[in-house]
Amino acid sequence: MSDTVFIAVHVGAEINNFHDIPLIRACDSAMSILKQGASSIQAVTEAIKQLEVGTASNFRQEMPIHLALQNDPVTNAGYGSNLCLTGKVECDASLMSGKNGTFGAVGAVSGLRNPIETSLQMVIEAESGLLSLGRIPPMQVY
Template sequence: MEGKGEEEKNPRENRFFVAVHVGAGFHSPSNEKALKSVMNRACLAAASLLSQKPGSSSSSSYPHRCLDAVSAAIQDDPCTNAGRGSNLTEDGNVECDASIMDANSGAFGGVGAVPGVRNAIKIATCLAKEQMIGSSLLGRLPPM
């Protein structure tokens, strides 16, 4: 019997599933092609990070890699309101919201009504990673 490769020893080790959506509500059928393209780009962005072998120079630790994959999938695009400002405030200003959570550790990050930020998910991701690292906060609650 021949020796098995690393991936064959543990076939579930590098398996993942990526699902995305482009927001709730009505989407015009005329935008269908563009929205499918956005979803495809988001899935490929996440999958490219998740498919990296652990320990490679460009990959981060597993929990951080998962958060990074979600963050990479959620980037601004002209077809959706992600990174473009969600809905405008009553004053006509752009304020973004974003949140992210790691199910294994329970670490989370979220921001709301943030002005002047193109991708609020990046801030939320940094906050979640800080919780996972457990940086010294001298007994204070971590920012959220």
């Protein structure tokens, strides 16, 4: 692992200070996972998905690291997302490996509780090299 590490986690556009504790814990968890030898993609996915969070709402006592931010009702991400103009929740999620530039993203998706899992699956499929030239078959997730 490099001596220099930067971890960025965005939990959606919202005007409150409830994000501080979940964000700090998510970044600390990601750093811990990196120090154990995991990849950056694994660390970021776990930080976004499963954090042990004690929010002001006491939504849960303990949760695995990879579901925390997207399942926290005080964040505008995943479960706690604001409704769009049509009255639906639409989420975005993306991951990129700094090692090889592999990228997976979903945008404006409805019906996914944890869209980061779909982005991770796209990265995994891309890195498995299923087709020539690193191409992956089209994927559709409901």
